[in-house]
Amino acid sequence: MPKSSTGPPPKLSAEDRELIQVLLDDVGVLESLLLGGPPSPQQARATFGPVLRRWIVEGLFHRVQKLANPHAIKFPLRSEAQSVKFCQAGIFVHWMGQIEIGTLGVGIRQVAPEYIPEQQKYGLRATEPAPQVARQFFGQKMFYWKGRFYTRADVITWLANRLGGAHLDFRRKDDETHIDELKNYFGVEVRGTHIDMLVGDGIARGRADAARRPRIYDAPEIIAIDTARIFAAGIRASEAQLAALLA
Numbered sequence: 001m002p003k004s005s006t007g008p009p010p011k012l013s014a015e016d017r018e019l020i021q022v023l024l025d026d027v028g029v030l031e032s033l034l035l036g037g038p039p040s041p042q043q044a045r046a047t048f049g050p051v052l053r054r055w056i057v058e059g060l061f062h063r064v065q066k067l068a069n070p071h072a073i074k075f076p077l078r079s080e081a082q083s084v085k086f087c088q089a090g091i092f093v094h095w096m097g098q099i100e101i102g103t104l105g106v107g108i109r110q111v112a113p114e115y116i117p118e119q120q121k122y123g124l125r126a127t128e129p130a131p132q133v134a135r136q137f138f139g140q141k142m143f144y145w146k147g148r149f150y151t152r153a154d155v156i157t158w159l160a161n162r163l164g165g166a167h168l169d170f171r172r173k174d175d176e177t178h179i180d181e182l183k184n185y186f187g188v189e190v191r192g193t194h195i196d197m198l199v200g201d202g203i204a205r206g207r208a209d210a211a212r213r214p215r216i217y218d219a220p221e222i223i224a225i226d227t228a229r230i231f232a233a234g235i236r237a238s239e240a241q242l243a244a245l246l247a
Helices: 014-034 043-058 060-068 081-088 114-120 133-137 152-163 175-185 203-208 219-237 239-247
Strands: 075-076 090-102 105-113 130-133 142-143 148-151 186-191 193-198 216-218
Touching: 014 043, 014 060, 014 219, 014 239, 043 060, 043 152, 043 216, 043 219, 060 133, 060 239, 075 081, 075 133, 081 090, 081 142, 090 203, 090 219, 105 114, 105 186, 105 193, 130 142, 133 152, 133 219, 142 152, 142 219, 148 152, 175 219, 186 203, 186 219, 193 203, 193 239, 203 216, 216 219, 219 239
Parallel strands: none
Antiparallel strands: 075 130, 090 105, 090 142, 142 148, 186 193, 186 216
């Protein structure tokens, strides 16, 4: 008869231990930049992009999740299911999901002309965050543009391709073009406790002003900040289980 497995779990390799420690180190970096107001656009590009790239695009998070099994690391997400349905039904021409920058929330939608007379029916109702597994978090639909959805992972991949120093393969050839259009179409300017929406050329004009530039974020940057916030919260909530693996 086979022997039952009742002994202690196998010890982690030195490489696996380092992977978990790097994850916790990276979360500490994200948290330090999220304290005291929204991080700068430069931090979103130069720090959040590469850190999230490691864990989301290059798949290092999934290695950690395998080590942590049967514990499931989960991330606090607000549901965007209602807005996704409106996009699929043709009610929204384009849309960006609700995201948080510091204590401020922002989102955008354009209702199709034929639905404008009754557009109040299609308002977005806020939902409380609920814990979701990484597959749902990384694959959460955050943009609808020209008849196609784009996920958090798509945006982080775009940042990695454009600014990460090495071009990562994209499955759909026109993804980068469309996200680049979003970057140049929608942005925000954060002024204290107030957010101004910027569209099209307003983003470039604002960034050409040295005084305004540090306050202006394009769509991929604010998605990166929101993704970093949720990623850090989820890992921190599972810190005890990860620390137990290192004991």
